[in-house]
Amino acid sequence: MVLLKLWTRGERCDYLSEKQRGKLSVTQEERVRQSACSFIETLGARVGFPRRTIATAQNLYHRFHLFFPRKDFNYVDVSLAALYVSTKMHDTLKKPRELLAMSYAIRFPELVAKSKHPAGIVDVDSMDPAVVERDRQRVLSVERLLLETVCFNFTSRMPFPYVIKLGKAFGASKQLTKLAWRLTIDCHRTLVPLQFPPHIVALAGLYSAALLSSFEQPDGGDKTAHAIAEKLGQNGEWEEKYQAQVDDLEAIAHTMLDLLIQGAQAQTLNTSPRTPSSPSTNPSPRTPHPAVEPPTSTLQWNTDQLMRLKIALRATEHPQRQRQPLGSADPSALYNGEDIGLLGRSEGTVRFLFAPPLSGDEV
Template identity: 25%
Template sequence: MAPQPTPPAPLNEPIPDDALPIGPQSGLSSIPTQYIEEQSIQQMLRNIGYDEAREDSYRLKGVQLIDSVRQSLQLPVKTFDTAAIYYHKFRIRFPSSEYNYEDVALASLFVACKVEDTIKKSKEILCAAHNLRQPHDNKTPDDKIFESPSRFTVGLERHILETIGFDFRVQYPQKLLIKMVRTILPQGSGETERKRRKFLEASYDMSIDIYKTFSPIKQSASTLVQAILELTARIMDVEPDKIKAAKGSAHHTERGCVYETLQDLLDLYTQFPKMTKIGAKFDLNRLIDVKIDINKLVSADKFQRTYDWCDRCPLDMPDVPPVTPGSATSPATNTSLSGNSTVKRKAATSEATLRFVFDAEEARKERDLVAEHFNDEYEEHETEVEETIREEPRYPANNSRSGHPHRGHGHTHNNHEWGPYSRSRHGHNSERLKGRKGHGYY
């Protein structure tokens, strides 16, 4: 009887779990974080050989370049906020020797324009930066000198996206700042309205200056706004107690975070006053006096310089010598070079696929599920085995008929050194001794 064919499985029927094949490993999962703590930032900077005196200057110049190009292209301030955060997150992971700060700043602005739906071509951004740098030599975006830097910027775009982990969450403190000013200082007339406008103008400039620090990648928008309002009130003597009373747990922040942001801003204004908007408007002595008052408050409230600092987690100090940035060989700053469409990347530690996951809990569940199939488990067993000891072979004594060996001739019975000739009973070649006169044993 011929075998019956197997009926096909019914359609739209779920396959049992046991029948599902075990596929390859899911690869490397990267969970992006919106905020980075100060201790983690310092560790990243040490890993790339951060030179504080030089890199601080590059950080300020890069953010200033983003702001200048943004104003030249008439882009909204939210595009500036996004570009500055991308710029900081990229530069704390890569040293200046690999990427020039101007290239990273312009590429960050190019990515931010796409994210915030204020799309500008890469050539337009490069042209605006060129015209700001060389006002006597104005160019148009269609000029051929921007073709090579444009390819480099587009290649750097993907590298920035991978660095931020495709996480486009960015806070915009300016919108919340205006609402808080309107709540704290209601609209009036005459001198009151003039003071209110000055306060709003100073606080708004401070919201731009704060992006020249690492505070936007450490703190939330509510913390940034509260620190800006309090510092502006102390500098302008506009009822700081009233500003402080308007803050509380309703704004979802901690007092230690506000103190840390205040000190970051005051360090910026006292060390680099000429590279900020507020430093050019107020006296440096006034800013130093405010910094002294803030330090006294921090000591009185028993807070540290950095909030949530872990003393049991010492920073690693790798011996990485500082390197000189390659600004002279950068395609964006040197138009005589041809440039490349691809950018230099870090060597991957594994050939597995890198995936970006946004839900940490789901990533942990997936990791535990995959680990069940790829963990190697071994069992150890001890077994007693009896082995036979081999005896050494015994060879007969090599003696002659007389009971003693022929020691004087240097030959034994087992010596086959003279193979082709026959041997006598004494072990000597009789044919060779036969025809020679004067030799023999008799």
């Protein structure tokens, strides 16, 4: 008898992430992930993409490396392909050459000085056409693989509209809602948006913002924030109303605190966190480019404060509930390159899944 392991949504992400990590340590993997997210953030901001395009690109990057090893791909190529696919999903389309031109300005600042373009980007027409075409082909190749990982589904639900609605529903101040929005932006640097539905991510952003705004603040800080933190930190009728659970919010809050702690520690090691170092011309997973931009919410708290909040949250957290499994066996089996009965291949890299024929009593 063969026993198949049943997977929850979070367990799938954790298992696949560990599997594709390869020989990289957890710290090295996180460094590459944050470098890629910072690269997408900076590139998207320079081009002028809306937040939904940038956040979706970060999600696509995370999703890609749940199925494909990090060692096999340069994170710059995957980031550019993710941003290109995201522009299609949100109708903010830019051509690959335009994205490459802006990326060259970020990766190779010395080329900007030689360029006479008024927008401060690299003129790709002045570069070696073979180099530009090779880079463009790599982006298009990764794009095909990215489309497979999303099953060619171009729909995307974002947590940002829920942040505004939940802020109004809980009577949060404008400042608190703004902080929740920023934390929701930062959570796209992690696997949280792949593990939880958008409304739970938004609710966790509001909960995390309330914790940060009320913990160890003079006179209790924002009274509304304290009330929201108290309410969302306990079981109550809000769980059924918003289809969420307190243990989910706590799990996301811990992930957000870990990200903020990492950002706060990075700032202490870098005297100018918003001024990138000169990047290497040949980045690798083990020596990636330094993060261009830290998480947007790291400038208000130091490491000690965040650690004390994390310890206090651990002391009162609720036990994780039993979750409904989503599937069985190895979720990445179809991407390991082995011959599988249900797997068909076309010319190139695109794979197609063929379902087995239905029997007479199946619907």
